[in-house]
Amino acid sequence: MATIDSVRESIAGADSLVVLTGAGVSAESGVPTFRGTDGLWRKHNATELATPEAFEKDPLLVWEWYAWRRDLIRGVSPNPGHHAIVELEKRAKEFSLITQNVDGLHSMAGSINVVEMHGSIWKVRCTACGVESVDREVFGELPPRCACGGLLRPGVVWFGESLDADVIGKAFGAAKGASVMLVVGTSSVVQPAASLGAVARDAGAYVVEINIEETPMHGVADAHLTGRAGEVLPALL
Ligand code: BJW
Numbered sequence: 001m002a003t004i005d006s007v008r009e010s011i012a013g014a015d016s017l018v019v020l021t022g023a024g025v026s027a028e029s030g031v032p033t034f035r036g037t038d039g040l041w042r043k044h045n046a047t048e049l050a051t052p053e054a055f056e057k058d059p060l061l062v063w064e065w066y067a068w069r070r071d072l073i074r075g076v077s078p079n080p081g082h083h084a085i086v087e088l089e090k091r092a093k094e095f096s097l098i099t100q101n102v103d104g105l106h107s108m109a110g111s112i113n114v115v116e117m118h119g120s121i122w123k124v125r126c127t128a129c130g131v132e133s134v135d136r137e138v139f140g141e142l143p144p145r146c147a148c149g150g151l152l153r154p155g156v157v158w159f160g161e162s163l164d165a166d167v168i169g170k171a172f173g174a175a176k177g178a179s180v181m182l183v184v185g186t187s188s189v190v191q192p193a194a195s196l197g198a199v200a201r202d203a204g205a206y207v208v209e210i211n212i213e214e215t216p217m218h219g220v221a222d223a224h225l226t227g228r229a230g231e232v233l234p235a236l237l
């Protein structure tokens with residue numbers, strides 16, 4: 001069983017530190033996770049909301065869900081876990097943050113080298129002309145429309161959709177080059193993000209999982225720190 005002290009030492013000696021985060025990192029800010037007892041998928045069916053088919057069938061329903069989440073996220077702030085990751089970046093020789101979160105809280109906290117694997121809830125993209133923009137406004141009427149008249153969609157990655165090729169390249173490149181990788185607050189079931197820990201380990205990284213529960217990373221990570229991200233991450237500084 002690894003101790004906080006031994007993990008802190010590994011981080012201090014790392015040539016390249018990579019942090020992979022999931023919804024658990026934002027939980028202590030008040031952003032609901034997807035899976036688990038209070039998760040979004042308890043009340044909402046993933047295939048009815050987070051797929052291109054769902055959007056095609058009922059864009060208003062999908063947008064109502066995203067508008068509700070945008071409102072919720074607008075009212076929250078980064079927590080000590082986000083801030084600790086900012087500090088890890090400042091101290092590291094080389095650093096990458098790969099997040100599955102769409103809430104933007106890492107950048108708001110001050111993280112610089114951030115790869116948003118699943119896009120951003122603050123981005124919108126036109127389904128007709130393809131123009132993408134950042135829009136934090138509260139939409140007057142749902143579903144929102146582009147200046148060209150086309151239907152806008154959230155700038156996130158839904159199930160069955162390919163991730164941006166550049167994003168995939170950056171995430172897997174960082175994982176292969178990591179000497180230490182922290183996998184924090186993710187259930188490690190959604191691909192391809194769920195493979196990054198194993199890719200890093202196979203390339204020689206020391207992989208540390210930080211979670212309140214056991215996940216499929218159990219057999220993959222070299223070390224596990226059980227606890228809340230907002231408590232464990234600051235303790236690693
Ligand atoms: C704490 C804590 C605290 C709580 N402190 N911890 C290979 C095999 C099988 C299937 C596939 C495959 N390759 C692709 C697929 C299909 C699919 C997939 O993976 N499905 C699986 C579920 C089976 N993947 C895709 O479709 C991806 N696309 C793709 O691969 O394209 C090519 C392709 C397509 C089809 C077939 C094959 C190839 C796209 C995935 C997009 C995911 N999108 C979402 C929604 C984003 C937009 C939005 O937010 O609305 O992304 S789904 C949702 O899950 C969201 C998250 O980013 C993602 C991951 O969730 P995360 O972050 O892990 O959250 P939770 O809730 O699951 O876990 C929270 C964790 O925190 C828990 O472990 C808690 O214990 C912990 N925790 N509080 C520390 N305080």
Ligand code: ZN
Nearest residue numbers: 126129146148
């Ligand atoms: Zn347009």
